[in-house]
Amino acid sequence: MNAMNWLAVYPEILLLVMACVVALVDLYVTCPRRTPTYLLTLASLAAVGAMHLFYFNGGYTHYAMNRMVVTDPMGHLLALFACLAVFVTLVYSRPYAESRDILKGELFSLSLLSLLGMCIMLSGNNFLVLYLGLEVMSLSLYALVALRRDHAGATEAAMKYFVLGAIASGFLLYGMSMMYGATGSLDLGKVFEAIGKGDVNRQVLVFGVVFIVSGLAFKFGAVPFHMWVPDVYQGAPTAATLLIASAPKIAAFGMTIRVLVEGLLGLAVDWQQMLVVLSVCSLVIGNLAAIAQTNLKRMLAYSTIAQMGFMMLGLVSGVVNGNTLSAANAYSSAMFYMITYVVTTLGTFGLIMLMARQGFESEEISDFAGLNQRSPQLAAIMGIFMFSLAGIPPTVGFYAKLSVLQALISTNDTFYLVLAIFAVVLSLIGAFYYLRIVKVMYFDKATDTQPIVAEGGARAVLSLNGAAVLVLGILPGGLMAMCAQAIVKALAT
Numbered sequence: 276m277n278a279m280n281w282l283a284v285y286p287e288i289l290l291l292v293m294a295c296v297v298a299l300v301d302l303y304v305t306c307p308r309r310t311p312t313y314l315l316t317l318a319s320l321a322a323v324g325a326m327h328l329f330y331f332n333g334g335y336t337h338y339a340m341n342r343m344v345v346t347d348p349m350g351h352l353l354a355l356f357a358c359l360a361v362f363v364t365l366v367y368s369r370p371y372a373e374s375r376d377i378l379k380g381e382l383f384s385l386s387l388l389s390l391l392g393m394c395i396m397l398s399g400n401n402f403l404v405l406y407l408g409l410e411v412m413s414l415s416l417y418a419l420v421a422l423r424r425d426h427a428g429a430t431e432a433a434m435k436y437f438v439l440g441a442i443a444s445g446f447l448l449y450g451m452s453m454m455y456g457a458t459g460s461l462d463l464g465k466v467f468e469a470i471g472k473g474d475v476n477r478q479v480l481v482f483g484v485v486f487i488v489s490g491l492a493f494k495f496g497a498v499p500f501h502m503w504v505p506d507v508y509q510g511a512p513t514a515a516t517l518l519i520a521s522a523p524k525i526a527a528f529g530m531t532i533r534v535l536v537e538g539l540l541g542l543a544v545d546w547q548q549m550l551v552v553l554s555v556c557s558l559v560i561g562n563l564a565a566i567a568q569t570n571l572k573r574m575l576a577y578s579t580i581a582q583m584g585f586m587m588l589g590l591v592s593g594v595v596n597g598n599t600l601s602a603a604n605a606y607s608s609a610m611f612y613m614i615t616y617v618v619t620t621l622g623t624f625g626l627i628m629l630m631a632r633q634g635f636e637s638e639e640i641s642d643f644a645g646l647n648q649r650s651p652q653l654a655a656i657m658g659i660f661m662f663s664l665a666g667i668p669p670t671v672g673f674y675a676k677l678s679v680l681q682a683l684i685s686t687n688d689t690f691y692l693v694l695a696i697f698a699v700v701l702s703l704i705g706a707f708y709y710l711r712i713v714k715v716m717y718f719d720k721a722t723d724t725q726p727i728v729a730e731g732g733a734r735a736v737l738s739l740n741g742a743a744v745l746v747l748g749i750l751p752g753g754l755m756a757m758c759a760q761a762i763v764k765a766l767a768t
Contacts (some may be wrong), residue, residue: 280339283346286326286354287394293319294387299382309378313369316383317362320390321401324358324372327351331757336764338400342462345400349610349761353529356614356679357393360522360621361386361620363736367625368514368584370730377422377512385422386518389415393526397533400766402461405530409447409494412526413440416519420511432510439493439503454538463538470541481545487534488549494527494575495583498556505564508576513572513631513638517624520579521617528586528613536593543594547613548766550591551694557584558698558739574708575623578664581705586612588698589679595686603766606686607759608678614754615671615747619663622740628658629733632725643712645721653727654716656741665709666702671747676702678755 281288288606296318301312333353340762365386372378390413399405411633417440421433455461457479469475489500496504508516535546561581566573589609593602630637630646637643647654663672676698683695746756 277600283337283339286323290391296383312383320358324355325354339469343401344398347765349765350397352399352761354394357522357525361390364517366627366736367733371628372514385415387417396526398663400463417446419515423512428510428551432507435503436507443490445654446486450483452733466538484542484546488546491531492553496580497553497583498560505576507572509573510706520620520712547591550587554584554587558701562701565708571640582616589682592683592686603763605682607762609735610683610758611755612675615675619660623660625737643716644719646716648721650727657743658713659744661709661712669748671744674751710756
């Protein structure tokens with residue numbers, strides 16, 4: 276392959292072209308439901324997802340664009356699930372966006388552009404490329420949050436998200452400049468080699484790592500960089516909330532592996548300590564704050580903070596006493612956790628949008644009272660999602676939590692054993708507010724007697740989403756093996 280290797284970036288090129296085509300086609304669409312634009316966007320997402328699946332099955336690792344881009348199974352697997360997440364988000368969002376007058380071409384083109392940024396983040400092998408991907412994704416998401424211009428809450432959420440997101444990007448850029456100053460390179464492979472040789476100023480490196488981890492923690496919404504999460508989740512239109520809560524988390528995870536594992540593994544002792552503090556604080560504050568919430572979107576925001584804390588526990592057990600034998604197991608369990616969390620989150624917010632109607636948001640916990648009497652099917656699906664988030668078998672959330680705990684315990688280190696026990700205790704606290712939703716749906720009297728009118732396509736996808744959470748919980752081996760394969764190949768290069 277030549278130094279440029281355009282083949283490696285075909286999915287990103289296709290995404291960029293289709294985002295422009297969708298924006299142009301929409302100018303000539305008169306249908307209020309935007310059917311041509313909607314179908315063209317879904318077809319684009321399906322095509323890009325199919326390309327990533329094809330590349331993943333190939334199992335090859337190639338460098339392109341003079342080593343600025345890496346195409347490997349890990350990047351393709353995560354990009355495949357990111358495409359799937361955006362696809363499902365748009366299916367759920369269409370009726371909701373139509374009733375709130377935000378079903379416009381911008382919704383589709385900005386969704387494609389945000390996915391483009393995510394794909395760049397997942398394939399970047401250079402600090403600047405990773406930063407470019409992050410900015411493309413973030414700027415698109417800021418605009419999507421502000422799409423509902425006549426709504427004060429959405430405008431406020433967009434401002435908070437923009438300001439705090441800009442601070443996070445600044446942190447990240449400052450940390451990257453430190454790395455460049457210490458190692459003389461922006462290439463992740465060369466940074467890794469420079470750290471391995473040990474002839475660089477360690478203090479500067481550690482200082483840079485602090486800023487990089489802080490920037491990444493912002494994107495995950497980990498404590499103490501979580502202040503934007505509850506306000507943005509609650510204030511943004513639910514369609515935008517779902518887009519922020521799902522695919523970007525996958526992209527942030529991929530970028531974390533690229534930067535911290537593939538670039539800065541020599542500093543694992545330093546960044547693992549920081550991640551331990553972030554995960555413990557996130558688990559405590561996320562779970563305790565969620566109990567006090569009456570707004571479901573806000574509760575799910577604090578739940579996300581706690582879930583990200585749990586996922587980070589997988590990342591902290593990769594290097595133990597300078598030994599990397601448990602790295603593949605630890606990172607693959609964290610990857611499995613992230614993917615399954617996104618699958619569950621898609622369905623949860625999808626159901627909130629399904630129950631919403633013109634002039635009614637259906638985002639308070641009390642709005643779900645007596646849902647079993649109104650629609651037993653929707654109550655059962657929501658129950659599955661809540662059980663999964665709480666980590667109750669036979670849902671996939673149980674197996675995801677178990678795989679992270681197993682990664683911690685298998686290190687045979689007392690400190691990690693204590694961390695595992697701590698995580699279990701806080702998960703038990705977390706189970707309370709998830710099971711409260713189930714109690715409200717099945718045992719409280721219905722306050723809303725309006726019929727739930729759901730579009731056939733959205734209802735069918737929601738049923739498949741609920742089934743996926745159950746099936747992956749009963750048969751997790753296939754996805755777990757794919758994650759393990761992807762991580763092993765990423766670590767080998």
